[in-house]
Amino acid sequence: DSGVTQTPKHLITATGQRVTLRCSPRSGDLSVYWYQQSLDQGLQFLIQYYNGEERAKGNILERFSAQQFPDLHSELNLSSLELGDSALYFCASSFPHGSGETQYFGPGTRLLVL
């Protein structure tokens, strides 16, 4: 158990819908990262938040957005869902100790868009 929690574990929805994925980082960690794992794209970085503020953006679609709240939990919002958004979405967290800190991953949310 990494200490990172994600809810829900599984999500089945229809095209055009909107969903919210939730992540709670390890106690004390200030950074939260979101990654998408799909069959065709592999593991891709989406976005990072640090202590409530957006720090870096990767290959995140405009239909997707995220935020980190004062209690440091984070939510990833996916809207106007398409079949291709079906994937495993991971949240990871880390504690800043200067450079190259290790990221610990949650169990993931498996999204299926029908």
Place this chain on the structure above:
Amino acid sequence: AQTVTQSQPEMSVQEAETVTLSCTYDTSENNYYLFWYKQPPSRQMILVIRQEAYKQQNATENRFSVNFQKAAKSFSLKISDSQLGDTAMYFCAFMKPPSGSRLTFGEGTQLTVNP
């Protein structure tokens, strides 16, 4: 942009034997970090080992060790005394500082440990 390549999509090994997974990367940076993560059938991403590029000594964690060749941009993972529980997808990952930076992953190598 950095790229990470794992040229072995699948590998298998007999229980108790040793296996080496390959990873190469491309970067113009001098300071960076490399990681191996494993993803068992549960799909959980689990850190296996980490290497700082500025350290010449290869990292070791119990049965897992790396062969880090900075000039060749190679970062292989050796698993000794393979166990059935080592069966998983293994991902090599690259991180470029500054503090708090994204991971760039390779395509993964599916390792099967046979009894």
